[in-house]
Amino acid sequence: MAENNEATTLPPREPGKFLVGNVDFEPTIPVLLELRRKHGDLVTLNIFGQKVIVVCGHQTLTEVLERKADFTVEHPVVFGYTEYFESSGLLGAFGQVWKKQRKFVINTFRKIDSGSASQESRVADVVVDFLKDVDLANGCPIDIIKLIKTNHYNIVSSLLFGEKFKPGDETLSRLVELVDEATYIVPDQAILSMFEWLKYLPGDRFKVKRQRHLVDEILKIVQQFVDEHKENAHEKDSIDFIYCFMQEQERMREARENMEGFNDRDMLLMGYGLLFGGVSVVQALSWSFLYLVNHPDVVCNMQTEIDNTIGKSRSPTWKDKPSLPYCQAVLYEILRISSAIPVAPTHVLTENIQINGYTLPKGAWVLLGLCTVNWDSSIFPEPEKFNPGRFINDSGQLFGFEKVYASYSLGPRSCAAQALAEIEMFLFITSVVQKYNIANEPGKPMPSLEGTYKGAHIPNPYNVCLKQRL
Numbered sequence: 001m002a003e004n005n006e007a008t009t010l011p012p013r014e015p016g017k018f019l020v021g022n023v024d025f026e027p028t029i030p031v032l033l034e035l036r037r038k039h040g041d042l043v044t045l046n047i048f049g050q051k052v053i054v055v056c057g058h059q060t061l062t063e064v065l066e067r068k069a070d071f072t073v074e075h076p077v078v079f080g081y082t083e084y085f086e087s088s089g090l091l092g093a094f095g096q097v098w099k100k101q102r103k104f105v106i107n108t109f110r111k112i113d114s115g116s117a118s119q120e121s122r123v124a125d126v127v128v129d130f131l132k133d134v135d136l137a138n139g140c141p142i143d144i145i146k147l148i149k150t151n152h153y154n155i156v157s158s159l160l161f162g163e164k165f166k167p168g169d170e171t172l173s174r175l176v177e178l179v180d181e182a183t184y185i186v187p188d189q190a191i192l193s194m195f196e197w198l199k200y201l202p203g204d205r206f207k208v209k210r211q212r213h214l215v216d217e218i219l220k221i222v223q224q225f226v227d228e229h230k231e232n233a234h235e236k237d238s239i240d241f242i243y244c245f246m247q248e249q250e251r252m253r254e255a256r257e258n259m260e261g262f263n264d265r266d267m268l269l270m271g272y273g274l275l276f277g278g279v280s281v282v283q284a285l286s287w288s289f290l291y292l293v294n295h296p297d298v299v300c301n302m303q304t305e306i307d308n309t310i311g312k313s314r315s316p317t318w319k320d321k322p323s324l325p326y327c328q329a330v331l332y333e334i335l336r337i338s339s340a341i342p343v344a345p346t347h348v349l350t351e352n353i354q355i356n357g358y359t360l361p362k363g364a365w366v367l368l369g370l371c372t373v374n375w376d377s378s379i380f381p382e383p384e385k386f387n388p389g390r391f392i393n394d395s396g397q398l399f400g401f402e403k404v405y406a407s408y409s410l411g412p413r414s415c416a417a418q419a420l421a422e423i424e425m426f427l428f429i430t431s432v433v434q435k436y437n438i439a440n441e442p443g444k445p446m447p448s449l450e451g452t453y454k455g456a457h458i459p460n461p462y463n464v465c466l467k468q469r470l
């Protein structure tokens, strides 16, 4: 009887294989769109006996992540979060620790913005280095993804450690390599969340030891900066995450508060979480250059807008954003069509919830199909077409872009660094487009807009030529 009851209240099931269920399920954009077309906004999967509810569409995602946030905000207690994040570092944190760390991160971004070196000024500072590297290439093909990674992690370093690395610094190169490799091992370890014992198989089949080594090396680099901060605490004049973390520890000690989530180890893991979380903007920027090289007409329109509003002698700033509606439309369209994070990290239901006439049971995992908003043809007609014009109305004003923000997820667990991501996207892209034409490598076919899926939706490697126009 209970079985029947459950069967009638769960969302439709996608058929799977005997015993293992939907073990082959790959959350790619086409798969999620097809699933939604077949079954609607809510779909039940079964992966090795674990119930997984796929949530699609703007309205249903909003209902689940915002209105039912009290019961959907948690991540499940799974391998990667416990093994490497040690249930800390914001991304891997649970319960009260997550709440406290989230508040700390949001407040620290605010403090940084009220200090002498805001997020914008740190991004702008690194954009200058980025443009110098582009100049050095002198129009020859460059591995733009590599350049984006180096410069993005330098921005995070500046926010974490209070100073950026000098161009060419070996520690920065090492940090980029470590974070990069660690990021792409994560999807290969998904099975360990179901069967943790597999990590003991001989031969490091799931790269558990390799990942441990990478994470330890990243934490060692963060530790060096923590040690430096401890030695020079009184001399600090810039605000950064480590400095603020140490201040928070002091405040908590004085107030005799529970230090859970704010011990010295948590400081390192917080650094790891911010380095790791930022990979999404690396993907979004990498997609940006790929779409721009494929659409020279769009670059030309952006250049006209920039030339007419900012001119050629000074670089774009965040304050210019409202006067560059077309450039903004291009960035929204890139975020939409590339859907760098097609599915948010899995959440878990901590109570039964009622949605759209179904009962979603406590303990079920929730797969958030963010890309189904970006590719919803009722919101964005012909979603497969790259068309920044869809965000510009007849009077030339920006319009209808709000739903693209689902790319950062919704509700209290949405991206903790959305503001930083938006500043990075805006300053990198407008600064490059202002100064350079973006061309394909001579004699090579245009790089493909087909990507691959490795947790994130990532473009395949490509080179571009950035030729000075000013």
Ligand code: HEM
Residues within 6 Å of the ligand: 090, 091, 092, 102, 156, 273, 274, 275, 277, 278, 279, 280, 281, 282, 284, 340, 341, 343, 344, 345, 368, 370, 407, 408, 409, 410, 412, 413, 414, 415, 416, 417, 418, 420, 421
């Ligand atoms: C275009 C760029 C970005 C996109 C599309 C993006 C998207 C996302 C998404 C979808 C989530 C998951 C939310 C959820 O679980 O519901 C997330 C979480 C997170 N992101 Fe971003 N992100 C971007 C840039 C960044 C950057 C630049 C950083 C840091 C430097 C960052 C740090 C984080 C962190 C720490 C979390 C975990 C938040 C938490 O668990 O409370 N993200 N982001």
